[in-house]
Every structure is written in C-alpha cells, then in structure tokens.
Amino acid sequence: MTISIFDSLKAGGKKLTKPRKAILAILERSTPPITVAEVHERLKKAHAPADLVTVYRNLAMLQELGLVNQVGLHEGQMRYEVRHGREHHHHIQCRGCGLIVDLLLCPLKKLTELVEQQTKFAVEGHALEFFGWCPQCR
Amino acid sequence: MTISIFDSLKAGGKKLTKPRKAILAILERSTPPITVAEVHERLKKAHAPADLVTVYRNLAMLQELGLVNQVGLHEGQMRYEVRHGREHHHHIQCRGCGLIVDLLLCPLKKLTELVEQQTKFAVEGHALEFFGWCPQCR
DNA sequence: CTCTATGCAAATAATTTGCAAGCAC
C-alpha cells in the first residue's frame, strides 16, 4: 500500500489545515508544474483564498517532506508539482510561449531525438545540473 | 582561425568600452561560472569599477551574442561563464558548501557514476530541462 | 491546552527600467 500524503504530513508533525488541503488539491490537479503565484490565484478562484506567504511556506514545507518537487526553468521564479507516485521525470518548455510539457523519459543526447518525437518540439537546448556532496562535505 | 570575441562584438554593432573589456577579462579568468555580484566585486578589486547595472546589461548582451552561457543552479540568482571555445558542458554543485565543478561530459544516468568518479562528489540528484519551440511556435 | 499555522506588514534580494550625460568609432 502506498503511504498517503496525509500520513506523510502526520509523520512530519504537520497539521491538516484548510489552506494546506486546498493547496494540495490544486497541485494534484496541475500536471505541468505551476508557480507560487498561480497556486495563489487558483486558491482564490476555488473560494479558499490564502495568503501568498502561506503558499510559500506550505510549498517549502511540502518540498522538505519530499511530497512536491521544486522545478526551476530559469524563469526568475520556481514551479512546483506533486510527487505523488509519479515517475522521476523532466520537462520541456517552449522558448516562444512558455508551454511546459512533461517528459516521460530521462537520459540524454540521442534522447533529444526522442524528446522531439515525443513532444513535437524543436529542441534547441537543454540544461542539466547535478547536485550532491563534494569530498569535503560528504 | 577562431573568431575573436572582439570580432563578434563588432559584428553585433557593439562597442568595446572599458567596463566591457574588464568584464570579459574577469569572465575569462573564472572557471566555474560566477554570479553578477561576483563580477561586480571583482571589477572593483581590479580597479575598474562599474555599476552593477552595467554588469547586468553587459552579461545579458553577451549572452544574446552567444559569447557567454547563463548558468542557473536554482540559487535565486544566475551565473555566467565565457563560451570561448570551451566544449559544451554542465556543472555539479555541492549541496553543502556550494562548490561548483565543471563536468567535461554530457549524457546521463550511467553518467551519474561517471560524474561521481570524475568529481568525487556523492551525487544525490540532478536537474535536466530541455528548451525549444513547441508545435504552435516553431 | 499546546503547538503548529496563518495573515499582515515589512524587510531582503535579484533584476529591470528611465533618463541624462559620456564615450567609442
């Protein structure tokens, strides 16, 4: 059985508040990752408005618990998506309109062709960064 | 023969000013990509101070001309490095101290092992994004 | 009742823009 998001929250000593529930619900419904501002707007539309700060704090906390992924596309702001059983994946963003599409694969290079086939995008570039612990810090 | 940075500037209708020359000189000497603030500081130390705005504008312009790469490591700020004949490459950053090391390779997955061998880092994650033109925009 | 969460105000920080004066060509 999979561990529910709620169990994870409880395990982290977190409470299930109304805004928190609403934020999670919105993330669940957003396939390409969305910005903090978007979450904030959708909360209002969903008649469950919450302060922007509350959104920031919740997203940061959810990321700490590993419940959401932070996605940076170098737009000057971060995006978030629920992890919730989804496979490890990446994204492709249009340089023209900003459209973001999920990629179901991961490796790279010949991958570019695959990405192009799969998304119909004309791939023009990619960004790849690794993160870890250097010899001094590990 | 390789095209010099100066020729590229001229071709772009750009002038070779003192701050611009100093910024390029600093970038040439910085192997891991550096932040705008760092460029600004080093300009001062090099007795060729320039306004922060000037640094921003020059880096943006140099990027437009393809003379420098913008590197985003999700730090809340961008970094830059000269292209200048260097091979396409990526970076690895330590989650502990922030140390950045250049990677001489590119593909991924089994790559992680290679990256670990090459850098002695304990790789914990990576970010990979593609950029291009979607069907509507291409 | 106790501790986490929220809202509001204000502070940071990165980056951008407007405009008049300066300098490269």
Next chain:
DNA sequence: GTGCTTGCAAATTATTTGCATAGAG
C-alpha cells in the same frame, strides 16, 4: 557628430522574516 553605453535613482518581482492571533489535535 551619432549612436551605443554608462551611472544613478527608482521601480519591479520573487521570496523571506517577525509577530500577534487563530485553529488543529
């Protein structure tokens, strides 16, 4: 001279922090 550039001030935008109050367990 003419147009690209710079410096300075000010505006924007994203994100964070402090603090008193509200609400979950």
